[in-house]
Amino acid sequence: MNEIAAPVSYDFAAAEPAWQRAWADARCFEVDDVPDAGRPKYYVLEMFPYPSGKIHMGHVRNYTLGDVVARYKRARGFQVLHPMGWDAFGLPAENAARERGIHPGTWTRSNIANMRAELQRMGLSIDWRREFATCDADYYGQQQRLFLDFLAAGLVERRESWVNWDPADGTVLANEQVIDGRGWRSGALVEKKLLSQWFFRITQFAPDLLAALDGLNRWPERVRTMQAKWIGRSEGARVRFPLDVPEAGLSDLEVFTTRPDTLFGMSFVAVAPEHPLAASVAARNEAAASFVAECRRMGTSEAAIETAEKRGFDTGVRVGHPFLPGRSFPVWIANFVLMEYGTGAIFGCPAHDQRDFDFATAYGLPIPPVVVPQGEDAATFAVTDRAYDGPGLIANSGFLDGLTNDAAKAAAIRALEATGAGNGVVNWRLRDWGISRQRYWGCPIPIIHCAACGVVPAPLDTLPIRLPEDVSFDRPGNPLDHHPTWKHVACPQCGGPAARETDTFDTFVDSSWYYARFCSPNADVPVTRAAVDGWLPVDQYIGGIEHAILHLLYSRFFARAMCETGYLAVREPFAGLFTQGMVTHESYRGADGRWLYPEDVERRPDGSAVARHTGETVTVGRIEAMSKSKRNTVDPGAIVGRYGADTARWFILSDNPPERDMEWTEAGVAGGYRFVQRLYRLAQGSAGEAPAFPESFGPDAMALRRATHRTIALVTASFESFAFNVAVARIYELAGAIADADKNVNDYGMKFARREAIETLARLVAPAMPHLAEEIYASLPGTSGLVANAAWPEADPALVAAQSVTIAVQVMGKLRATIEAAPGAPADAVIAAAAAEPNVARLLDGKRVVKRIHVPDRIVNFVVAP
RNA sequence: GCGGGUGUGGCGAAAUGGUAACCGCAUCUGACUCAAAAUCAGACGGGGGCAACCCCUUGCCGGUUCGAGUCCGGCCACCCGCACCA
Numbered sequence: 001m002n003e004i005a006a007p008v009s010y011d012f013a014a015a016e017p018a019w020q021r022a023w024a025d026a027r028c029f030e031v032d033d034v035p036d037a038g039r040p041k042y043y044v045l046e047m048f049p050y051p052s053g054k055i056h057m058g059h060v061r062n063y064t065l066g067d068v069v070a071r072y073k074r075a076r077g078f079q080v081l082h083p084m085g086w087d088a089f090g091l092p093a094e095n096a097a098r099e100r101g102i103h104p105g106t107w108t109r110s111n112i113a114n115m116r117a118e119l120q121r122m123g124l125s126i127d128w129r130r131e132f133a134t135c136d137a138d139y140y141g142q143q144q145r146l147f148l149d150f151l152a153a154g155l156v157e158r159r160e161s162w163v164n165w166d167p168a169d170g171t172v173l174a175n176e177q178v179i180d181g182r183g184w185r186s187g188a189l190v191e192k193k194l195l196s197q198w199f200f201r202i203t204q205f206a207p208d209l210l211a212a213l214d215g216l217n218r219w220p221e222r223v224r225t226m227q228a229k230w231i232g233r234s235e236g237a238r239v240r241f242p243l244d245v246p247e248a249g250l251s252d253l254e255v256f257t258t259r260p261d262t263l264f265g266m267s268f269v270a271v272a273p274e275h276p277l278a279a280s281v282a283a284r285n286e287a288a289a290s291f292v293a294e295c296r297r298m299g300t301s302e303a304a305i306e307t308a309e310k311r312g313f314d315t316g317v318r319v320g321h322p323f324l325p326g327r328s329f330p331v332w333i334a335n336f337v338l339m340e341y342g343t344g345a346i347f348g349c350p351a352h353d354q355r356d357f358d359f360a361t362a363y364g365l366p367i368p369p370v371v372v373p374q375g376e377d378a379a380t381f382a383v384t385d386r387a388y389d390g391p392g393l394i395a396n397s398g399f400l401d402g403l404t405n406d407a408a409k410a411a412a413i414r415a416l417e418a419t420g421a422g423n424g425v426v427n428w429r430l431r432d433w434g435i436s437r438q439r440y441w442g443c444p445i446p447i448i449h450c451a452a453c454g455v456v457p458a459p460l461d462t463l464p465i466r467l468p469e470d471v472s473f474d475r476p477g478n479p480l481d482h483h484p485t486w487k488h489v490a491c492p493q494c495g496g497p498a499a500r501e502t503d504t505f506d507t508f509v510d511s512s513w514y515y516a517r518f519c520s521p522n523a524d525v526p527v528t529r530a531a532v533d534g535w536l537p538v539d540q541y542i543g544g545i546e547h548a549i550l551h552l553l554y555s556r557f558f559a560r561a562m563c564e565t566g567y568l569a570v571r572e573p574f575a576g577l578f579t580q581g582m583v584t585h586e587s588y589r590g591a592d593g594r595w596l597y598p599e600d601v602e603r604r605p606d607g608s609a610v611a612r613h614t615g616e617t618v619t620v621g622r623i624e625a626m627s628k629s630k631r632n633t634v635d636p637g638a639i640v641g642r643y644g645a646d647t648a649r650w651f652i653l654s655d656n657p658p659e660r661d662m663e664w665t666e667a668g669v670a671g672g673y674r675f676v677q678r679l680y681r682l683a684q685g686s687a688g689e690a691p692a693f694p695e696s697f698g699p700d701a702m703a704l705r706r707a708t709h710r711t712i713a714l715v716t717a718s719f720e721s722f723a724f725n726v727a728v729a730r731i732y733e734l735a736g737a738i739a740d741a742d743k744n745v746n747d748y749g750m751k752f753a754r755r756e757a758i759e760t761l762a763r764l765v766a767p768a769m770p771h772l773a774e775e776i777y778a779s780l781p782g783t784s785g786l787v788a789n790a791a792w793p794e795a796d797p798a799l800v801a802a803q804s805v806t807i808a809v810q811v812m813g814k815l816r817a818t819i820e821a822a823p824g825a826p827a828d829a830v831i832a833a834a835a836a837e838p839n840v841a842r843l844l845d846g847k848r849v850v851k852r853i854h855v856p857d858r859i860v861n862f863v864v865a866p
Numbered sequence: 867g868c869g870g871g872u873g874u875g876g877c878g879a880a881a882u883g884g885u886a887a888c889c890g891c892a893u894c895u896g897a898c899u900c901a902a903a904a905u906c907a908g909a910c911g912g913g914g915g916c917a918a919c920c921c922c923u924u925g926c927c928g929g930u931u932c933g934a935g936u937c938c939g940g941c942c943a944c945c946c947g948c949a950c951c952a
Contacts, residue, residue: 222870226947229869234951257952310950336950346952355950429951548947654890656878663878667891726880729889808885813933815885839919853932859884863932
């Protein structure tokens with residue numbers, strides 16, 4: 001990094017804190033819990049941060065984007081709710097406690113203090129009075145109350161279930177937190193384990209969560225697609241196959257299929273290793289038991305990676321077939337059948353399903369074809385190399401013969417329903433949300449377990465159930481569980497000895513309703529109706545794409561659940577969603593292969609790089625997302641210290657479109673810094689006197705005024721569409737136009753035009769560079785108050801309208817000349833002028849013009865005969 | 867495999883179906899300076915031509931259109947998400 005050696009005219013280090021104080025003193029960004037009915041509201045929210053200790057560039061980008069929107073909307077006359085808080089529960093605090101003996105609360109509070117100061121240095125327009133952390137008892141106590149209301153409303157249930165067990169963290173993970181068979185945080189291989197767990201019944205809302213995606217037209221298409229796939233609706237049938245001999249207390253085996261049209265092509269039935277029937281067989285058959293145990297070891301991990309090999313175990317159990325009386329089929333345990341999907345059992349139709357085909361081939365099972373593609377003969381068609389899963393006519397299928405797939409599906413379902421052997425159903429991929437975590441640093445689940453009364457909700461007047469402070473992390477497992485006294489309480493029902501639930505909520509619960517709490521953060525109920533009715537939904541939510549599924553789906557569920565329990569009227573919490581790209585940087589490695597921080601590397605003009613202190617040669621690696629492991633991070637604090645917050649914000653906005661990944665470069669920041677200084681210097685030229693509106697303007701002054709008003713219109717349009725980089729380009733142009741004008745006459749009209757341009761510039765850059773904007777605005781004569789409270793500039797339509805337009809002249813679609821014309825000039829005159837252009841006339845000479853295209857103020861195109 | 871996205875100068879990029887490359891970064895040249903930095907001015911997709919001008923160029927091939935970066939069809943590459951979902 002190069003030091004800025006030049007004499008600095010704008011002292012951002014003094015100005016930025018001063019303006020931040022001025023905004024705080026004027027309470028510019030504070031709004032009421034209940035918005036004014038008379039003014040439009042706008043709720044801007046960025047995903048709140050986990051208090052890891054320091055902000056990173058991803059935060060800077062996220063909060064800069066949100067702040068620009070908030071300040072812009074405020075200038076446009078909206079009352080803007082723009083809050084900030086902390087997603088403060090979670091495992092890192094416990095890790096810090098184990099590793100360094102710091103209490104998780106102490107660690108978290110000190111991180112929050114640090115990060116709050118860093119965010120405040122960015123000059124964000126936040127109503128800090130609304131700040132809270134999810135580890136505040138005021139917050140998580142209300143969350144406990146929500147849970148109890150959800151429980152009473154039938155939205156929560158407790159059940160035994162196979163869970164994903166993270167042996168490294170000693171906790172349960174949701175399916176969504178298992179990535180490639182590994183814990184999303186620890187990276188440890190996940191095992192299957194049977195535990196009693198609390199579940200939010202999110203599947204109740206599956207149809208609504210899917211259908212409502214259509215209405216979220218201010219969400220990125222890909223996020224909606226990801227959610228739709230995650231919810232995973234599929235139409236099919238449940239089919240019951242009678243067991244020849246009852247097994248596991250079952251007289252039949254239930255299967256889900258989307259292909260009831262291929263029921264006559266059945267070759268076998270297969271159940272998941274976790275299926276009760278598999279357990280029952282394993283109980284009396286050692287070989288089956290060892291197969292099941294092997295599958296469990298593989299868990300979701302190896303299986304996901306080694307997708308190829310299909311393995312199974314023939315249980316010896318046999319089932320009948322609803323359409324084929326007298327026939328019987330084998331029941332296998334198969335490693336590719338998922339207990340979590342459908343009924344945990346399938347019927348195998350190898351001819352028309354590739355997985356079943358692979359399995360049947362491996363174990364020598366029959367492959368009877370029942371769907372005949374067009375052009376094939378039912379008598380001779382056979383499936384040999386791979387399954388045929390395309391369309392065709394049904395054959396070898398009794399009453400279904402000759403039907404199309406769709407007709408056969410319907411007919412098969414009718415037949416199943418008539419005999420009671422099955423029925424048509426819609427199946428969902430979405431699973432209920434398991435929320436129990438065996439951890440200390442989370443919100444305690446407000447439940448008491450009594451030997452006599454069973455599961456008893458904690459009485460409302462005992463909330464919040466606070467975490468105990470005196471906990472030890474000197475042994476593995478959950479400190480709440482081995483706390484000497486905390487969990488021992490009297491049963492609220494019978495008064496006998498009972499124990500608190502020692503599990504805490506998944507931290508995704510904490511972040512599923514914080515947007516609602518921000519509306520009335522100090523209420524002694526979870527939310528107050530007038531506040532949430534006034535402010536929700538969030539008009540613009542901004543954050544990373546990594547939360548496209550989990551956090552957003554859970555929040556959508558919570559809004560629905562809070563509607564059902566009377567807290568909200570809004571079922572969709574986020575009307576608009578913007579997903580920003582990542583911040584990337586070059587990575588560097590020393591000769592010995594270790595990663596180097598950018599601040600320790602010097603780029604040479606020839607493109608090579610050396611270590612700043614040792615001079616050793618450095619290899620420049622890929623440009624990738626900033627990460628601690630690659631050490632390609634840049635500390636926002638250092639950047640703000642060296643260049644100021646406005647420069648950092650400006651560079652972030654100017655570099656590229658915000659939804660794309662941006663590359664953080666030293667040259668880019670330095671460029672932003674130069675513009676900050678340039679703007680400041682330009683503004684000095686209009687200090688000192690306040691010109692009144694002149695009687696007339698010279699041509700140069702008029703040109704500058706037109707540039708000013710055109711810029712207002714263009715920047716406004718760009719802001720509306722999140723095209724901040726385009727807005728920046730237009731602002732650069734206006735700055736250039738002022739500098740150009742300074743070379744010309746400086747009459748009275750020009751003085752006015754120049755001052756108007758400078759003031760406009762200050763207001764236009766205010767959302768992006770709020771401190772500099774105030775500094776400039778205050779230096780101009782005739783201004784008063786803060787830009788933060790000023791209205792957005794209005795473009796004068798008369799000055800925006802072009803005085804003359806450049807019309808492209810084409811011959812046969814190729815550009816041959818341009819002409820100037822008055823806007824709206826009649827077609828005849830424009831075409832005549834175009835034809836008179838020497839270059840055009842030359843090309844038209846001797847040719848027959850068959851068509852003259854004229855698009856007003858745009859283009860003339862002559863089409864000539866060949 | 868399925869779904870989504872992206873592909874334009876050295877780089878980040880711009881462009882209601884209507885002058886492709888605005889603006890910035892980097893680079894080069896000039897002014898200022900003893901000198902450098904900063905600042906200011908200019909050049910900057912490729913090729914041809916003394917010039918006027920001409921040709922080529924938005925991943926590739928084709929189509930629609932007076933006109934395509936933009937719309938349609940088919941490929942290629944890369945990125946992201948999901949993935950034994952029955």
